[in-house]
Structures are given as C-alpha cells and as structure tokens.
Amino acid sequence: MKGVARRLKQDDNINTDYVISGRYKFSIEDPRELARHIFEDIDPGFAGRAREGDFIVAGENFGCGSSREQAPTAIKAAGLKAVIAKSFARIFYRNSFNIGLCLIECDTDPIDDGDALEIDLRNNRIRNVTRNSLIPIKPIPTVMKRLLADGGVIEHFKKHGGFTFDA
Amino acid sequence: MGYTIAEKILGARAGRKVKAGDIAICKVDFYFGQDGTSGIIIDSFRKLGSVKPYDRKRFSMVIDHSSPSPNVGVSTIHKKMRTFAEEYGVGLYDVGVGVCHQIIPELGHVVPGDLVIGADSHTCTYGAINAAATGVGSTDLAITLATGKNWFRVPETIKVIVDGKPPKGVYSKDIILHIIGRLGANGCTYKSVEFYGDAIERLSVSGRFTISNMAVEMGAKYGFMEADRKVMKWIGQHSKRQPKPVFADRDAQYEAVKEFDVSKLPPQVAKPHAVDNVSGIEEAKGTRIDEAYIGTCTNGRLEDLEIAAKILKNRTVHGDVQLIIGPASRLVYLDALKKGIIETLVRSGAVILTPGCGPCVGTHGGVPANGVNVISTANRNFKGRMGNPNAFIYLASPATCAASALEGKIADPRKYT
Numbered sequence: 205m206k207g208v209a210r211r212l213k214q215d216d217n218i219n220t221d222y223v224i225s226g227r228y229k230f231s232i233e234d235p236r237e238l239a240r241h242i243f244e245d246i247d248p249g250f251a252g253r254a255r256e257g258d259f260i261v262a263g264e265n266f267g268c269g270s271s272r273e274q275a276p277t278a279i280k281a282a283g284l285k286a287v288i289a290k291s292f293a294r295i296f297y298r299n300s301f302n303i304g305l306c307l308i309e310c311d312t313d314p315i316d317d318g319d320a321l322e323i324d325l326r327n328n329r330i331r332n333v334t335r336n337s338l339i340p341i342k343p344i345p346t347v348m349k350r351l352l353a354d355g356g357v358i359e360h361f362k363k364h365g366g367f368t369f370d371a
Numbered sequence: 372m373g374y375t376i377a378e379k380i381l382g383a384r385a386g387r388k389v390k391a392g393d394i395a396i397c398k399v400d401f402y403f404g405q406d407g408t409s410g411i412i413i414d415s416f417r418k419l420g421s422v423k424p425y426d427r428k429r430f431s432m433v434i435d436h437s438s439p440s441p442n443v444g445v446s447t448i449h450k451k452m453r454t455f456a457e458e459y460g461v462g463l464y465d466v467g468v469g470v471c472h473q474i475i476p477e478l479g480h481v482v483p484g485d486l487v488i489g490a491d492s493h494t495c496t497y498g499a500i501n502a503a504a505t506g507v508g509s510t511d512l513a514i515t516l517a518t519g520k521n522w523f524r525v526p527e528t529i530k531v532i533v534d535g536k537p538p539k540g541v542y543s544k545d546i547i548l549h550i551i552g553r554l555g556a557n558g559c560t561y562k563s564v565e566f567y568g569d570a571i572e573r574l575s576v577s578g579r580f581t582i583s584n585m586a587v588e589m590g591a592k593y594g595f596m597e598a599d600r601k602v603m604k605w606i607g608q609h610s611k612r613q614p615k616p617v618f619a620d621r622d623a624q625y626e627a628v629k630e631f632d633v634s635k636l637p638p639q640v641a642k643p644h645a646v647d648n649v650s651g652i653e654e655a656k657g658t659r660i661d662e663a664y665i666g667t668c669t670n671g672r673l674e675d676l677e678i679a680a681k682i683l684k685n686r687t688v689h690g691d692v693q694l695i696i697g698p699a700s701r702l703v704y705l706d707a708l709k710k711g712i713i714e715t716l717v718r719s720g721a722v723i724l725t726p727g728c729g730p731c732v733g734t735h736g737g738v739p740a741n742g743v744n745v746i747s748t749a750n751r752n753f754k755g756r757m758g759n760p761n762a763f764i765y766l767a768s769p770a771t772c773a774a775s776a777l778e779g780k781i782a783d784p785r786k787y788t
Contacts (some may be wrong), residue, residue, distance in 0.1 A: 213492055217556050217645065221753045225760075226732040230407050231444030245755035265557040268590060268732050269751065270713035271492040274505050292559045294592055295492055299508035343470050347522065357510055358418050367396055 209261040211317040213247040219269030231272040235281035256283035267296025277301040301348040304356035309342040373620025375528040377563035380503040391527040393644035400485040407436045408490035411509035431462030433471040438727035441735035449653035469700025469726040470525045471497040483598035484615030488611035489569045496595035499579035526563040527626040533568040535634030540785035544768035547585045548639035551647025565600035576605040577674040586645040605658030644754040662745040663776035666697025670748035679773040682713040682787040689779030690719035695737045697724040733758025746775045
C-alpha cells in the first residue's frame, strides 16, 4: 500500500469528537458528507488538504473517547487508506477493522507530513521512501487481519456464516 | 493462578476458562444503542441479509442524545428507530425516558455478573454494579443483535485501590477526576479496571456509577466494582432478574496495582481541553463562568441534583450565568419533584431540560457562544464537545458546578457544605 503521510496539528489523544464532531454526526447520515468535516475542530482545512489514498499519521491514543463508528467511516469515505499511529484506543480500533479501515501501530516519529510511504504488511514494516528508511510495525492481530481481508465484519460474517476465530 | 472479574465473566459466557489475551466468542446478556449510534446499527443489521433479532428482549434503543429532536436530520433518525422497533418488536425508550446509562440499570436490564455491550462508550458505567459492560461500535452491536454473541479479547486487569474518607464537599466525581489526572487519558487503554478500597465502599451506588462511568476516559474497557450489600439492595429495588455477583480470586493476576488516598483530597477540576488535565480547586478557582451544566450519565442522578439543590437553596444564580439542569431520567425527575429539589433549583434561576444528554454532546440545549467558559458535571471537555470549538469546558462535581453558578466564577464548594 503506497500513500502520502498527512500529519495533523495535534499529535496525541485525537479523540473521535475531533475526527468528526457530534454536531455533524447526529444529524448527517451520508458518510461522504461527514468526510468533508473530518478533524475540523483541531485542524480546519484538513479535509481539503488530504488526498485520496493518503495515510493519517499521529501519536499516542488515536481514536479515544466516543464509540461513534462515524469516525472511521468518515476517514474511509474521505479516501484515506490507513491511520498510522503510536497507539489506538480500544473501541476505535475495533470499529476501524469492522468497517475495513486499516490501522497500523508503530513509532511515527520518523515520519513527516508529506513523506511518501509504502506499508508492507507481509514484512511488518513501513518504507519511508522520502527518508529512505524502514520502520518496523506491530503485526496486525489475526482476528483483525481476517476482518480486513474480507472488507469488514459484515462481509466476514456473510462470507463465513459467523466468526472464524474462536479459541 | 486465579482469575480476575473480567476473565470469569467472559469465561462463563464463552463456556470455557479464559485468560487475559485470549479471544473468546461470548453470549451477551443485554445490548443497546442510542440515537447517535442506532441509525448505523439498523443499517448494518439490514446489510447482514435476512436476519432477525436473536432475542428481542435483550435489545433496546434509547433516544437521549438529541431529545426532543432539534432538527430535521435528527428527527429522521428518530423516526427510523421507531419504525425499526415496530417492525422487529424490539424495545425503544423514546423522548423523555432518560439517558441510556441511567435507565438501562434503573429499569432492571443489568444485574451483577452480566456481559453487556452498548453502542456508547460510557457503557462501562455498569461496572459499578459488577457487570462486564463496555462500549462498542454500531456494527459490532448489529452482529450481536442478529446472533446474541460477539467476539471479545480478554483484557489484562489493573487494580485500583482507593482508601480514605474524603473531606466534606468532596465527592465521587472528584475521586475519579483525580485518578484520571494521575493515570492519564491513555493510562488504562484496553484494560479492565477493578476498583477496591474503603473510599469506594463508603459511596452510594449512585456515586459509584460516576466513577465506573469515567473509566473509559483513561481508556479502560471495564470499570468493575464488587457487588456488596448496597449493590444487592439496589438491584433488588430495580430488577427482577437474578444477580450472579462475581469476585476476583485472591491470586488473580493483575498487570498493575495503583493506590490512592483521598482523605485530604480537595475538590478537583478538569480544565480545557482534556479530561486528564486535572488540578485541585485552588488552581482553577476564580476563572469566570458563563454557563453551568448539571446532568449527564456521569452526574444527573437524584443524589447529584440534591447536592446542587442544597447549595442553591434560598440563593440566586449569578446574573451572568445560565444554569442548565438535566435530570438523568424520568424517574429521577419525578423523585426530584417529590422532594422539592426541582422547585429549589428553578427558584434559584436554573432551567430544567428534558431527561437526556444533549448539552454534553453539543446537539442542543445550551450550545455555548465563542469564548464562553462552561463548568459541567459531564465526562468530556474536548474542544468542540458542547457544539462550539471556541468554548472552554471545565469538568467538576455537582457541588462545584452549583457553587460556581452562584459566584459566576469557579468556586470552592466546601464553604457551602
């Protein structure tokens, strides 16, 4: 997966209110419409700056706070292909793989805004093409890999008639 | 090696012994969504194909986050929920019944030992009554609605021991703000927390809900407490279901143990724009306040309104402050009416909202103007949380909010109690 790094004005503890504000998510159901407002309260103009296929790059505890599934859905609808962060909050983590959005955990300090990146899930690393460096990533758990491979939990469920990862 | 509360409840629902780190498919006892999340539950449920609710009595939807509806978009979602409830014969608590985290336990849907998921992050509230309750996304909820089950990663557990008798004017909200300030917003991510200690034992069930409610603000999946006599009595008054209290084994394995002494704790305030940006009242005192909000799933219970009313009785809210009160449920509202609490609050200058939680999430009912400082009993003070990124939210106890509403600035409630 190739894309360009997009860093936000805030690095750590980007909560799901900041991904998509409650004042939009309660009254707008169309994900593409929500996508126009992502990160508006902490980084106005981000939605206009990000391009189809980019990766969000952040620090610790990305996605903390509310359980709103609109957060990963709006990121995906904006055409962003993955979120790369030092760590993720629990509910956002599940929600993202459930809707087929890839999350990568690694040290994000060696990534600047605008860096060209190649995510290599097979070898668990990111190649920072701009800096010509390799960053090891935490392997994605098997459960999440299967959900991602099927395109999300609904597709996984329909394909297999249930979960495939008990015990 | 013994088992933690999370390991025992998840194991019982999986039908096998499980340990931290395991993945288990578990039967879920109760599951629900609110009006900010049910729209997607319904969409995801329909996307699953020709499925029916696995057990319609174990599911309910609650209209509380924008209630009554402030605009056409929300009204459309509410209508979609009502139509779905009718089509499948599932439960719906409509406008005015109350905030999901008050009414789900209050109306008897949760008992000790249960496994509960809610499409709302503060579902961890019911840890106070010994339930493994946690927030999930709408699609996860839809899967459970169709199958009665879901997959769970068994979390590691952090033991939090809170001892000491807090001084007068210091409440459970101050205790949990203090703990979050110390452990941080990322301090318990994906962990189960078990709260112990004589400070917890001293609290009412209502006060305990406030603490478990905010466990997610440090990233926790569960915020357990033991089902002691107070809890069992409370359950007897609210549910006909059989409680199955679960206790951790003496040799259960904890990832960490954190100890707190609250015997000298001053009232606490979380300052903008992070819940873990906590200080004692001295540091925040004197900050101008334009709006005060007492309510939400954290602090909208009878005990909270009563504490506020005691401070506000025969006094008048500062002329530059609007004081907004949101009873957490219809039952809380009725009890507060009977006890004269509502009259006291209204006479002081407060306005009373429909039971619900709109102001906390910025949907309606007190959206602040640019530059406004709000003091609130809610659980989040993120930038823009109340509907305006140019406002500033301070979190505190109902007592501190009431005292601050009187003085027009952040005030120490201890002189009023």
